[in-house]
Amino acid sequence: MGRLDGKVTLVTGAARGTGAVIARLFVEEGAERVIVADVRDDLGEAHAEALGPTARYLHLDVTSEADWERVVDDITADEGRLDVLVNNAAVLLLATIDRTEAAEFERIMRVNAFGAFLGIRTCLPLLRANGNGSIVNLGSIDSVYGTALTAAYTASKFAMRGLTKVTAIENGKFGVRCNIVCPEAGNPEMHTPIVGAEDWPPLPPDPSRGPDTVAPAAVFFASDESRLCNGTELVMDRGHYAGEAIDLPDFLYERP
Numbered sequence: 495m496g497r498l499d500g501k502v503t504l505v506t507g508a509a510r511g512t513g514a515v516i517a518r519l520f521v522e523e524g525a526e527r528v529i530v531a532d533v534r535d536d537l538g539e540a541h542a543e544a545l546g547p548t549a550r551y552l553h554l555d556v557t558s559e560a561d562w563e564r565v566v567d568d569i570t571a572d573e574g575r576l577d578v579l580v581n582n583a584a585v586l587l588l589a590t591i592d593r594t595e596a597a598e599f600e601r602i603m604r605v606n607a608f609g610a611f612l613g614i615r616t617c618l619p620l621l622r623a624n625g626n627g628s629i630v631n632l633g634s635i636d637s638v639y640g641t642a643l644t645a646a647y648t649a650s651k652f653a654m655r656g657l658t659k660v661t662a663i664e665n666g667k668f669g670v671r672c673n674i675v676c677p678e679a680g681n682p683e684m685h686t687p688i689v690g691a692e693d694w695p696p697l698p699p700d701p702s703r704g705p706d707t708v709a710p711a712a713v714f715f716a717s718d719e720s721r722l723c724n725g726t727e728l729v730m731d732r733g734h735y736a737g738e739a740i741d742l743p744d745f746l747y748e749r750p
């Protein structure tokens with residue numbers, strides 16, 4: 495028995511990275527359908543095909559209201575219901591506030607925050623219809639604390655956390671839960687050059703902090719195992735958010 499048996503699921507930004515792994519785990523956990531949605535059609539179609547008949551690809555620019563309506567109409571016609579929405583699509587800008595262009599700030603907010611809002615608003619009627627829906631938002635550690643060079647991204651990810659709370663409290667009574675995963679890890683390919691320091695070498699990819707470390711959290715929130723979780727945030731950052739770590743000498747860990 496799979497943890498997502500019979501569930502109809504939609505994952506945005508699922509052509510690559512964390513979204514692609516979430517889609518794969520959803521298939522492996524017995525989902526009835528996994529809609530792989532993205533703007534990168536070739537990559538998304540290839541991924542859905544590789545996942546087999548459970549998956550199908552739909553073009554979805556999360557910033558487009560018309561795209562969301564078309565996708566929801568398509569799911570209504572084909573699957574007839576939706577149990578899980580994963581708002582995973584996002585873009586990153588690495589720049590100090592001084593070097594963050596207004597248009598770039600708007601672009602990041604539009605994909606990461608406005609896109610998630612549109613997704614939630616458009617999918618809610620379907621999610622409410624069967625009285626047991628789950629919305630999983632992919633936030634970041636930048637949903638809970640600031641990191642230098644990420645003014646636009648951090649603003650967008652804090653917005654997503656706020657959206658999570660309000661969606662949760664408004665929709666719990668309809669059986670729709672909404673939670674946010676806040677990882678420090680993901681696809682290193684997301685990292686763009688730092689604006690104004692383009693020749694700085696990119697951070698080397700760290701396999702211990704890849705999409706595989708994050709995606710299982712989406713399975714948990716998508717599944718009925720998390721039925722008591724609504725409006726929660728799962729911070730996945732190896733303890734940084736817990737407080738300041740001080741490097742204590744070993745003898746202090748020895749029991750007297």
Ligand SMILES: NC(=O)c1ccc[n+]([C@@H]2O[C@H](COP(=O)([O-])OP(=O)(O)OC[C@H]3O[C@@H](n4cnc5c(N)ncnc54)[C@H](O)[C@@H]3O)[C@@H](O)[C@H]2O)c1
Binds near residue numbers: 512534584633679680
């Ligand atoms: N990469 C990291 O280090 C990291 C860390 C913490 C959180 N996250 C979060 O994890 C999630 C997944 O990111 P990732 O690491 O897999 O990065 P990624 O760049 O590999 O994946 C993002 C996906 O979103 C898609 N996308 C971008 N704009 C879109 C749009 N307008 N409409 C639809 N799809 C669009 C991209 O094509 C891509 O497939 C994001 O929400 C990201 O903010 C990433």
